[in-house]
Amino acid sequence: MLVRRHERLVFAVARSYRLSDEDLGDVFQEVFTALVRGIPRLRDGRALVRWLSSTTERMARATALRRRREAALAASGERADATAPPSADSPVGADLELLEERALVRLAFDALPARCRELLHALFYEDPAPSYAALSRRLRVPVGSLGPTRARCFERLREAYDRLRADEPGITAASRLTSTDESDPRRTRSGAQRFGFVEGPA
């Protein structure tokens, strides 16, 4: 259960370091072992998602750096300085904040009723999304009911997502969107920016 709920986030962060399958497996196991043994007080929300992403990044990064040093040592035939700090060529890693937000949406999505999950998955997680006609046949519902049902399910998703995000006191969804979009250069363009509705001087 816990693995299934959080494996995508751990996988997304760890694979960004381009580890071998074996190293990826080691990182996976280390992260979940640490989760089981070390943090019994974290709840299934933002705090846990943050802990998972940063722990995975730390472990994956350490593994990637160790492999680089080993490769450099093997290539040069010289004794490498194992304590050297990461160079400018250190592993790139992932946009943790973006992956955490996606993970929170997934957690909110997982808590929806099966019918909503089926509909929203098809419309927003499938690539390409099916047409309404195809979706109507797949779900065996009239095309006309898809729009209203989609809106109701999406509202439930947003409510659940907001509750999960509210783990962090003092930061509302709206203020967080505005501040991070404008100040964090790592952040990809949000839907709001894409459609030109960001308020303020920008």
Place this chain on the structure above:
Amino acid sequence: MRTPRRTAHLTTRSVLDYLEGRAGAADRRRLEEHLAGPCPACRALVREIGWVTELMQTDRLPPVPEALRRRAIESFRPLPAPAATRGSGWVAARLLFDSITAELPASVRRAVGEARGLRYALGDDSLELEVELEEPGVLTLRGRLEAPEPGQYRVDVATGAERFSAWPDASGIFAIERVPPGAASVTVAGPAERYRLPELTL
């Protein structure tokens, strides 16, 4: 689609139609006119819906390999049994009440509803469980642990090949979702004692 009047506030449905390009020209024009007016709430709605849809539409991670999932699940294997010294082994919890077998007055039965209620004695403490069928083949376990510091306990449920863990909050409340029915092994591990519930069929 349902058409927002010129002065009407936007709805989740009208915004989704707009962002997905499903809105007709007239609806689109009305929506844009409304957004151009003094309505920060509707602009925030568009921002937030656009943000969530983009998080979902850019979540294109390949499936987590089964081998990685297995490595993670290995982390949840129970630790080796401790030496059988007093206070460190498993203590059998005692069933005090089960609504399935209990003779209940009709009024109490109506109050309990469809959910199954169980109560156990854990030494001087107690555990209440409520088992509710969410949909065919999917159960939710809700519980309340009455103990001095419930946040220091962990509740583990094993059904078939699946294992679930939950950490009660400060008031002892916890929930485990999407549990399959069947024979279940439930344990409650605290800082001093670890309790094993009698075999339970969910």
